[in-house]
Amino acid sequence: MLVNEARTFRELCQENGIAVTHQRQVLYEVMKTMHGHPSPEEVYAQVKKKVPAISLATVYKNIHLFVESGVFREVSMHHGSLRVEMNDESHHHMVCSKCKAITDIGEKELGLVSKQDKLPGGFLVERYAVDVIGICAKCQQA
Amino acid sequence: MLVNEARTFRELCQENGIAVTHQRQVLYEVMKTMHGHPSPEEVYAQVKKKVPAISLATVYKNIHLFVESGVFREVSMHHGSLRVEMNDESHHHMVCSKCKAITDIGEKELGLVSKQDKLPGGFLVERYAVDVIGICAKCQQA
């Protein structure tokens, strides 16, 4: 149902107060067809087939918009620069989805269970790294 | 025990077949004193106080060496470029520590339990994102 899809995307844009542009709509539709965890460059390469004149900057800007709107999600909250872990204790992380702040939380404090060391595909488990995604106290106030 | 610390670091280097240089040793000692999740730039700023002539490239190279040797650990396995999640299902990720390949694993398949939505510091939980760190099948063969 192309018409229905179009209406859905139109509504989606209205909900988020953004214009329904040709580039934005094609980008959305192309992304819907993709699998795995594509990078902006990979998305760009696909969209270019349908809108050859599109700019990489437009792809970045709209992916960010989609992520902010909750239409798509980024694989990792901390994909920025390299960070070194200085906490020797067994622990996991609380990551604020607003300000990206990373706070340690002890393994016991988090209270997860059941670590299998056999996983599909013959994957050999070394350890679990849990990110608790949410809103930190400061960002809840604002 | 400075002498003892020095011997420890010397042994550490010998185990990993790397030379004991002044820069490398100061870098190691400075990092040991740091807390949280510093970036290479932040480490560089600290080390520069003791070895003003050190290069940022040297900091990067040695942090990588330390991480490879298991002396320090990076906070996130996927801190590279932005990746968009295209899998709608509730799932987590298996991340290969050798080749960095990311594979989906269903939430039920992983079989974790207990999601608290109250965490220390008034952190409001949205979701859990689990990275299972390990070695993928391909890298196990090689």
Place this chain on the structure above:
DNA sequence: TTATCGGACGATAATCTTTATCGTTTATAC
């Protein structure tokens, strides 16, 4: 339908992070 206006676009420069290059210096083994 048309005029208006703010948002969106494309091109590209700029920024930020990380890596590669290369001549010089230094640690290690003999």
Place this chain on the structure above:
DNA sequence: GTATAAACGATAAAGATTATCGTCCGATAA
């Protein structure tokens, strides 16, 4: 002490992302 390979510092280059800015277009209302 000398030879050799590794490590260093300076800096260019690469890769990813963002900022800038002139132009264009979609949304709104006359």
